[in-house]
Amino acid sequence: MAEAITKPALERHGLDEEQLRWMLRNMLLQRTLDNRGFQLNRQGKIPFATGSEGHEGIHAGSALAFARGRDVLVPYYRDIGLCIGIGMEPLQVLLAMFARAADISGGRQFPNHFTGRAIGLMSISSIIAAHLPHAVGAAYAMKLRGESGRAVLASFGDGATSEGEWHESMNFAAVHALPIVFLCENNEWAISTPRDRQMKVRDVVEKADGYGMRGEIVDGSDPIAVYGVMNGALERARSGGGPTLVEAKCYRFLSHTTDDDDRTYRTREEIERHRHLDPVPRFERVLVEAGVITSDDVSAMKREILAHVNDVTDRAEALPYPLASDLYTNVYEGTHEPWL
Secondary structure, three states: OOOOOOOOOOOOOOOOHHHHHHHHHHHHHHHHHHHHHHHHHHOOOOOOOOOOOOOHHHHHHHHHHOOOOOOEEEOOOOOHHHHHHOOOOHHHHHHHHHOOOOOOOOOOOOOOOOOEHHHOEOOOOOOOOOOHHHHHHHHHHHHHOOOOOOOEEEEEEHHHHHOHHHHHHHHHHHHOOOOEEEEEEEOOEEOOEEHHHOOOOOOHHHHHHHHOOEEEEEEOOOHHHHHHHHHHHHHHHHOOOOOEEEEEEOOOOOOOOOOOOHHHOOOHHHHHHOHHHOHHHHHHHHHHHOOOOOHHHHHHHHHHHHHHHHHHHHHHHOOOOOOHHHHHOOOOOOOOOOOO
């Protein structure tokens, strides 16, 4: 009799099969939306797009650790998967890309600069690290109100850790033991600046020691590992254990944005050397080998996602732009007329 084939053990951190499949779907959806943004830009239909290829594992794992209805997310512009993971609809992603009037920000924001009060998604600033004092302020408000069971999740790239606002936010959060988790998505490039040209330390997490803050490092290409670390850090923050700096290591496979030509500072060969870290095919293989999902199911999931993204793309593109007369609305409280 042939021996039974045993499937490889999978460290789940308490996640069931439905949650693991949700992670994969989130990762596939965000990559499809990313690709759509670059395609639309090259077609001349939108002026600008930002990609997150390589960050998908961080977003899926962190989104699953986020407590919907209680926590607050203060993301940065590369967090499309994290935003849809906490409840933002893909249609909103496309409305922002096309700058349509139906966009939640009225077509005023850059793509990937999302907001959504109903789901706990705080608006961000394009200025690197400028959103972090806002995140700390939200965490401080939670503490002043005596709220428990809530936390703020603030994310940023490694380049933000070289900004003054980052250091001020870290210090204030540590001194006041605020319920916040700082998530550094270290993709090795601050636009065109590599890590070794912007900081002496090898790992960003080493900076936590300077503020008396707990620091943890995790493989950002492994969404289950990310979930384990982020779930622990957020639970600690919610229960009064203070802030944590989490460094999730990944690699940015695309240009900084569609306005960037990354061939001026790195070679195609360097990118290919990092392809084994690509979290999407890597996680797909893990789940198939563990028997959580079949290859046929993955193919069907990809077809369903592409059809959905095609549909919301067409719907968003067909909607009108904001009226010119809306330019002066939602600028100041109350009524305001232009000076000229």
